Amino acid sequence: MRVFLFGVDGLTFRVLHPLMERGLLPNFQRLQSEGVEGILKSTTPPVTPPAWTSISTGLSPARHGVYDFWTYKPGDQGPDATIVTHRQGGKAIWNILSEWGKRVIVANVPMTYPPEPINGIMLSGYMAPDMSAHVTYPASFQEGLLEAVPEYQIDLHPAISCGQIGDLTAEVIHMTKQRIAMQRLLLKENWDFFFLAHMGADRIQHMRWDELMTFSTREIEYYQLLDESLGLVLAALAPDDLLMVVSDHGFQGARRKFYIQEYLYRGGWLRMKNESVRQRAEIIGTIRTAIRTLKLQKLARRVFRQLRRKGIMEMEKEHHPARLPDLDWTKTRAWIPSSSGALAGYADIFFDASVSEEEIQQLQDDLCSLRDPDNGQSLVTEAHREDAYGQGAFAPKERHLIVQTGENTTLPTELGRRLLWETRGTNGRGVSSGVHHPEGVLYLYGAGVKHGVSIAPAHVYDVVPTLLTHMGVSLPDELEGTVMADAFEQLVPLPTAVQDSIVMQKLKKLTSHITEQGKAEVSVTEH
Numbered sequence: 398m399r400v401f402l403f404g405v406d407g408l409t410f411r412v413l414h415p416l417m418e419r420g421l422l423p424n425f426q427r428l429q430s431e432g433v434e435g436i437l438k439s440t441t442p443p444v445t446p447p448a449w450t451s452i453s454t455g456l457s458p459a460r461h462g463v464y465d466f467w468t469y470k471p472g473d474q475g476p477d478a479t480i481v482t483h484r485q486g487g488k489a490i491w492n493i494l495s496e497w498g499k500r501v502i503v504a505n506v507p508m509t510y511p512p513e514p515i516n517g518i519m520l521s522g523y524m525a526p527d528m529s530a531h532v533t534y535p536a537s538f539q540e541g542l543l544e545a546v547p548e549y550q551i552d553l554h555p556a557i558s559c560g561q562i563g564d565l566t567a568e569v570i571h572m573t574k575q576r577i578a579m580q581r582l583l584l585k586e587n588w589d590f591f592f593l594a595h596m597g598a599d600r601i602q603h604m605r606w607d608e609l610m611t612f613s614t615r616e617i618e619y620y621q622l623l624d625e626s627l628g629l630v631l632a633a634l635a636p637d638d639l640l641m642v643v644s645d646h647g648f649q650g651a652r653r654k655f656y657i658q659e660y661l662y663r664g665g666w667l668r669m670k671n672e673s674v675r676q677r678a679e680i681i682g683t684i685r686t687a688i689r690t691l692k693l694q695k696l697a698r699r700v701f702r703q704l705r706r707k708g709i710m711e712m713e714k715e716h717h718p719a720r721l722p723d724l725d726w727t728k729t730r731a732w733i734p735s736s737s738g739a740l741a742g743y744a745d746i747f748f749d750a751s752v753s754e755e756e757i758q759q760l761q762d763d764l765c766s767l768r769d770p771d772n773g774q775s776l777v778t779e780a781h782r783e784d785a786y787g788q789g790a791f792a793p794k795e796r797h798l799i800v801q802t803g804e805n806t807t808l809p810t811e812l813g814r815r816l817l818w819e820t821r822g823t824n825g826r827g828v829s830s831g832v833h834h835p836e837g838v839l840y841l842y843g844a845g846v847k848h849g850v851s852i853a854p855a856h857v858y859d860v861v862p863t864l865l866t867h868m869g870v871s872l873p874d875e876l877e878g879t880v881m882a883d884a885f886e887q888l889v890p891l892p893t894a895v896q897d898s899i900v901m902q903k904l905k906k907l908t909s910h911i912t913e914q915g916k917a918e919v920s921v922t923e924h
Contacts, residue, residue, distance in 0.1 A: 398844065399638045400864050401630050402490075402592040404452070404506065405623065406445060406523070407599030408644035408838045410436075412609055416620055419612075424627040425840075428642065429849070432842030433884040436854040439646040441785040442743035442799055443835045445523070446481055448645035448857055449507040449594070453489040455861030455876040457787025461487040463508060464786065464793070465745070466524070469734050475726050476734055476747075482510040482524045485791055488873065490861045491515050491592065497870055499589040504579065505551065506594045507645075518586065520579070522594055523552050546578045552596055560604050566615050569597040573622045580626060584633050590868070593630075595623060602648045603740060606831035610650065631842075639843040639867050643860060646741070647834035651807040653769055654819045655776055657744045657800075658722065658733050658810040663817075666731035666760075670723045675813040722812060731760070739809040741833035746798040757782075757798060764800055770818060778803045779835075787877065807832045841884045852883045 417426050428434070440447045440458065450456075450463040458464050462485025469476040491501045495516035503509060503519045510525030512534040520542070521532040528549060533539040542549060550572055557563040573595065580593060597619050602609065608616045630640060661667050662675075669675050721734055730749045738744045748757060767776040779801040783793050802808055821830070839855055845867070855863075858878030865872055866880045866888055882888060 398868060399589050399591075399635065400868055401634065401638065401640045402590070402860070402864065403627060403630055403640060403642045404449070404592065404594035405598050405642070405644050405838070406449075406507070406594065406596045407602055407646060407648050407833065408642075409598075409602070409647040409649075409834065409836075410838060411648060412598070412602070412620065413838065415612070416617065421617060422620060422624040424624045424631055427631065428627075428640075428840040428842045431848055432640075432840055432846050433850055433852055435839040435852040435881075435884070437643055437837040437839035437860075438854050438856045439833075439835045439837055440857060441779070441781050441835075442738065442741055442745060442801060443646035443833045443837075444737050444741045444743070445599070445645055446508055448837075450484050451857045452643060452645060452860050453491075453506065453508075453592075454484065454487045455490070455858055455878050456487045457789065457858065457877050459787035459792035460789035460875065460877070461485065462791035465735050465737055467735060469747075475721060475724060478721060478734070480524075481508070483508055486789075487875070489513075490864060491517075491519070491590065493861075493865065493870065493873065494590050494868070499868070499870075500587050501590045502583050502586060502588045502592070504583055504591075504593045505576065505596070506592055507596075517588065518583065521551065523596055525551050527551060542579060542582065545582050546575055549575045549579055553600060558600055558603075565604050566601060566608075566619065569600050569619055570622065573597045573619060573626075577622065577626050577629070580629060584629065590864075591630075593626075595626065598623070598644075599648075602831040604830055606648075606650045609831075634843060637844045639841070639846065639864070641860065641864065642838065642840035642842075643857075644837035644839075645857065647836045647838070648831045649742070649834040650805055651742070651821060651830055651832040652805040653771060654807055654809050654821055655767075655769075655802070656811060656814040656817050656819070657738075657764075657808045659812050659814050660764075660817055661731055661733070661746070662812055664760075664763075666729070667722070668725040668728040669812070670725045722810075733810050736810045739807055739832075742802040742807050743833075744800050744808045744810070746800070748796040748798070750795075752796070757796065761798055761800075769806065771820065774803050774806070776800075776802060776806065801835065841881070845885045845887060847884060847886055852881065855881050 413422065413425060416422050417429065440451050444465060446463045446466055447458045450461045454461050463481055466481060467478045468481055469478055491503050492515065494501050499516065501515055501517040503515065505520060505522040507523035509519060510521040510532065512519040512521050512532060514534055518538050519534040525532050528543065528551065532551065533542065553568050553572060557565055557568050576595060601616055601619055605616050634640060720736055722732065724732060730752050731746055733744050733746055735745060761780050765777045765780055768774065769776065777800045781799045783797040785799055786793060856878055859881055860878070862872050862876050862878045863881045880888065
């Protein structure tokens with residue numbers, strides 16, 4: 398009894414359903430009519446690193462230690478930022494299944510660098526370096542992959558992803574074709590559990606939301622490739638296999654911005670070390686406002702692209718660079734170190750130890766009372782404290798306030814903006830890009846799954862316990878999710894304690910062998 402976990406970063410029903418209604422995605426339609434459909438709730442906040450890590454482990458951030466693209470630790474000159482490429486703790490589903498002697502394949506899943514020794518094959522995904530680095534286990538697979546798929550790439554160049562250079566849609570389509578070629582190669586292997594992740598939906602939806610909402614044929618081509626990839630999986634399934642399709646979060650269009658870091662500045666929560674930096678930001682903000690008012694965005698983008706090609710303006714070299722504000726830490730009591738919320742419609746506010754609980758509550762109340770002057774919509778739909786991250790060895794030591802915005806709004810962290818509220822967009826409708834939404838996509842299909850029904854929303858924590866239960870593997874005590882029982886006609890019973898004992902004795906030897914093999918590979922690679 399095998400399981401295929403098909404992941405798509407940022408996949409949303411807001412795009413899927415209209416395309417399915419037009420008959421453009423026959424394989425997704427098959428899942429809807431012959432399987433189970435539902436919402437998969439993301440982590441709080443709904444951002445890629447913690448969400449995918451929770452999907453992979455069944456654990457909250459406090460237990461796996463991933464909160465953002467960066468981790469922030471106190472330093473002499475403010476917080477030091479360190480990039481995150483892997484979880485800090487907890488076992489992933491591929492570790493658990495390897496211990497049970499299951500053959501696993503993990504391909505392009507985010508936050509899996511460096512690759513881990515497993516009973517199978519691992520190809521690192523998003524947040525890994527490019528293919529010039531050691532990104533596979535075993536190391537020998539990398540050579541075979543590049544021989545079979547010479548143009549394989551883990552992700553787009555950051556400057557392409559953010560629209561600074563190149564044709565984003567064309568590059569995503571090319572990357573996805575190479576991903577499908579890799580998928581075909583790995584489907585020839587023996588496997589009990591296969592976890593494949595696609596990144597293209599997130600890339601396109603961030604930059605081409607309007608085109609998707611008007612059914613541009615170029616953008617739709619990507620989703621048809623995604624449907625083709627899904628079709629390959631369906632063709633490979635046996636009658637007793639299970640397929641689960643998941644996304645780490647959903648998406649929505651973003652028409653309005655609220656500059657929340659600037660709001661903190663005006664409220665006296667933070668202070669700049671050098672006010673001239675903020676003054677320069679005000680000048681730049683004024684220029685950008687003038688460009689929008691005069692409808693010169695397209696011309697400005699062409700000019701900026703030329704300047705970047707000639708090296709006059711810097712191009713992005715990282716997907717999520719750490720741009721900590723140059724703050725006066727002797728006078729700063731609350732701040733937002735990460736700009737990820739600008740892409741995900743949230744803000745994670747850190748507090749200094751000197752701030753009282755009453756002050757935090759007052760800030761929360763003030764933010765929750767804010768309404769968009771353009772449409773009367775509340776700025777904040779959800780507000781959480783640090784306990785939203787769970788309880789565990791990696792729980793944050795500082796206090797947090799995490800606020801989530803409503804529909805069509807995002808929270809940039811730039812300082813020096815003349816207006817706190819701003820309309821984004823270039824096409825008259827006011828929506829030029831997409832941001833994350835807490836509600837992702839869930840499908841189940843195959844052995845034991847109900848047909849043509851929708852189920853109550855599940856959570857990313859529920860993926861691992863559901864899959865392990867279906868495969869007849871005992872659930873580790875630390876898992877925080879529950880089994881999606883309402884998706885099945887009946888679930889496979891768990892092994893008995895006696896069976897567990899016999900199996901685990903055998904698997905200790907296998908685990909030891911895999912670990913030693915991994916150490917040997919690392920030793921050979923280093924030398």
